[in-house]
Amino acid sequence: MILTGIVLGTLAAAYLAFALLQVFRLGLSLHQALLYVPLKLAYRIDDGQIRLARRADAPVVYVVTHQSRLDPALMLALLPGDTLHILDERAARAAWLEPWRELARTIAFNAEHVFVSRRLVRVLKRKGRIAVYMPETVEPEVRAFRLYRAVARIALQGDARVVPIFIDGARRLPFSLIDEANAPRRLLPRLRIGAAEPLTVAELVSRAGAATPTASGAAFDRVAEVRSRVPYAGLTLFQAVQAASRRFGADRPIVEDVISGTLSYRQLLMAARIFAGRFARITAPGEPVGVLLPNSNGFALTLLALMSAGRVAAMVNYTAGPANVTSAVRTAPIRTIVSSRAFVEKAGLDDIVEAAKAGGGRFVWIEDLRDGISSFDRLVAALFWRNSVGAQHAGAPALIMFTSGSEGTPKAVVLSHRNLIANAMQVESRLAIGPRDFVMNVLPVFHAFGLLGGLILPLLTGVRTLLYPSPLHYKQIPQTAAKRRPTILFATDTFLAAYANAADDGDFSSLRFAVAGAEPLRASTRRTWAERFDTQLLEGFGLTEAAPVVALNTATHNREGSVGRLLPGMRMRLEPVEGVAEGGRLWIAGPNVMMGYMSADRPGQLQGLPDEWHDTGDIVSVDREGFLAIRGRAKRFAKIAGEMVSLGAIEMLAHTAWPEDRHAVVAVPDKRRGERIVLVTTADNAEPAELRRHGKQAGIAELALPQDIVQVDEIPIHGTGKTDYAATRRLALDRLGLANAA
Known part of the structure; x- marks a missing residue:
């Protein structure tokens, strides 16, 4: 009995010491650390990036990619204790999750319904934190994408920062939510938690530069960005x-x-x-x-x-x-x-x-x-x-x-x-x-x-x-x-x-x-x-x-x-x-x-x-x-009588006129106008009048239309299938007798 007591006491002391280490490392409460330790040990969790999430100034919205039934337990143990977790109905009722649900406030919602509510906005306006669990799909349909619109709207109205979180390896857990055919199961896969720097929705939209996505698109892209960064991070091919x-x-x-x-x-x-x-x-x-x-x-x-x-x-x-x-x-x-x-x-x-x-x-x-x-x-x-x-x-x-x-x-x-x-x-x-x-x-x-x-x-x-x-x-x-x-x-x-x-x-x-x-x-x-x-x-x-x-x-x-x-x-x-x-x-x-x-x-x-x-x-x-x-390509613009003309646009016009054939448009020297445009085509029936008719319908000025049409059996291509414009231009120059002028 004494030996058993010593062994149990030693194990309890080691458990407590490891929990205290997590308190020091991650800033968890002792209660959180005690419930996190068994998960940390079982799944050898790489959790360094969770500090990005914990350090985020409120108001903040944590967007967790929901891949397994373990995800809420992990987030309840790792996110700040004042976070309001919005759980699906199953997680909100699961008896096994009860010890972790006591770590923070939780509410249940039905994912079939958009959950923008004044309550959530009020939480954020009071410098609060909320955690939402989003479907794992990388190609959300209209119904699933409504959740991203809702999250973006909540974050905008609450002037909150968004922090996406992705748990790499969670999809392979025995209790994964992903179809097993696409996520082979392992009993104890290693988990790695990824997170991104907190940014407001306005910052996410402007961050993309000229791409300027919508607010919901920016939120979706940010979640996808974290998803793409975590697997294989720091590895060679x-x-x-x-x-x-x-x-x-x-x-x-x-x-x-x-x-x-x-x-x-x-x-x-x-x-x-x-x-x-x-x-x-x-x-x-x-x-x-x-x-x-x-x-x-x-x-x-x-x-x-x-x-x-x-x-x-x-x-x-x-x-x-x-x-x-x-x-x-x-x-x-x-x-x-x-x-x-x-x-x-x-x-x-x-x-x-x-x-x-x-x-x-x-x-x-x-x-x-x-x-x-x-x-x-x-x-x-x-x-x-x-x-x-x-x-x-x-x-x-x-x-x-x-x-x-x-x-x-x-x-x-x-x-x-x-x-x-x-x-x-x-x-x-x-x-x-x-x-x-x-x-x-x-x-x-x-x-x-x-x-x-x-x-x-x-x-x-x-x-x-x-x-x-x-x-x-x-x-x-x-x-x-x-x-x-x-x-x-x-x-x-x-x-x-x-x-x-x-x-x-x-x-x-x-x-x-x-x-x-x-x-x-x-x-x-x-x-x-x-x-x-x-x-x-x-x-x-x-x-x-x-x-x-x-x-x-x-x-x-x-x-x-x-x-x-x-x-x-x-x-x-x-x-x-x-x-x-x-x-x-x-x-x-x-x-x-x-x-x-x-x-x-x-x-x-x-x-x-x-x-x-x-x-x-x-x-x-x-x-x-x-x-x-x-x-078009910057190099594939021609200057005709002082006007810039996209060779790619003229090429697409030719595809409209003769859709069953192959076409390539190139520019060749012209003494009077500097350059002139040539259509090289496999279409036997290609005529300038037909091209002018399609150009008029498309609103393209006649100045931009090809002055010459060269008919060929095959358009030169590279081994990759792309048009070889250098070879096509040489062919056009040769057919037009301009090889010495190039």
Whole structure:
């Protein structure tokens, strides 16, 4: 009995001491700390950011993303004791929650009803605090979004600050409120609490810059921003994939291709461990290593292996032409390139290999690396597959990618691990995706859109992805989709239109949605996919320098003719452009914006942004709800007789006149007016009179219409599906006999 008493006394003293530590650390009351300790120990809670919430000056509204039945207990134990918690009816009645409900005042409400009330406003006006628990959905429909309107209105009327709170890991608890198919359960998942600095609704609205969302939109964006910041914070991409394997299960199938089958997280990371050891022996820490591989499992494991080894993966665009490849290899500079003999032979890339060698690159063949694997290598990988080979730094460069060069020579863009993870999580906070989904990625992974949407995002969200080798297989891709039944597709307008032309009506019936980017989405393409496949196309906008997504439409926040709203955590500003009445030149800032460029005149030297802002070179307008519309590229404006004319707007006019064909508009020299506009089109029946008729209906001055129409069989495109305007302009100059005048 004495021994038992000593043991119990010691445990009680330790319990009390740990509770007192929480009082000192977080400023809790002793009562709160005593009830928080068991939760803290069971779930190893990372709670450092809760201090942001506790320190917020009243009046304040805490907006808690409600993911599990444990959330109210945690918040009752952690938020200041004078907070009024607005609980759902189930939490307000739950007997097990009674000890925590005694820590603060609570009231019940029915989430089906908007809960703006004078009582809550009075609480805030008396320098009070309230905590509201919002549905977890990332794409709230009208009914759910009313709650954000209500919260914004309460905060405005009470002149209160808003503090969003997100509990990462809560969705995986056994008593999660999320569908288990999208949130695999774990008995004791580790929890991390994220919070943001307190800001008033007016400050949230102005903070977005030119995006100027509504009050409810600003509140929603702030909640999404915290949601995107917490998972994988402070990790490299390799470490984040390791963490994802724990979240979703090491044996979960995660990546596959059409030749070698499917790999689970464990198999992928084991293979990456083996290859990382090889790369560590033949390259130096932080060295850029070229990757010249198709969409395949081999690419995925090579990417992770380089990051495990602490190397920088440099994407070699094998469709860019020999001159651009030589330039890229010299600019990075890349001394070692990982590729496949079988791929080079099958794709006929001997000229690209020679061009890379001319730039100073030496090739390491993946077949040789695979043949050299020993039983000991496999044993070490099986034991240490979760461990990296090289040092890991989240702020270090992770990728070097090259811009598409649609208007000239490609530039080298340096992206950090933070940039890549931030953008993936920003997209995840906008799109309702999860482990029940299956991505079919046809876009090349050497392009930022294909890499982020088709590989990085799925790896971090537990979404199985099929890496299809070429987007140009217009007949095979619909057939593959009919057989494999993907739910999400990433593509460009060019490819989507081509797939629809080749597909049978049921081929894409499994898709929940497809995300279109890299070029404008035509109304005819959108209509075809809706009518034939019952598939919603979500248009977005991005650039390599933003890793790459900047704005995105979603299933419930979707405006045709726009590219969606700015991603959470991003800011924008517009600078006036001569001759442009609506909109301005877009500048962006955010956690996903690149570290900087490398240029051909200073190879290997990172030229960082002079401040946090990046000039996109795009002309955009923004409506009152924050939806962006792209008006054109600054470089794609022509000056005709002193008037600024958007080539992109004329291109869309041509799409209106001949919707079934492809069009590109370029400017060429003109001795009399400085420049003149040329329409390059695949439409056999394209006539100036028809274009003038459509221009008159659209209110476009005849001065802005093309003076020449050049008919072609195909519009030049890059491997990513984007129009190659440089090649198109050369074609137009040649056809018009102006090559010597350019």
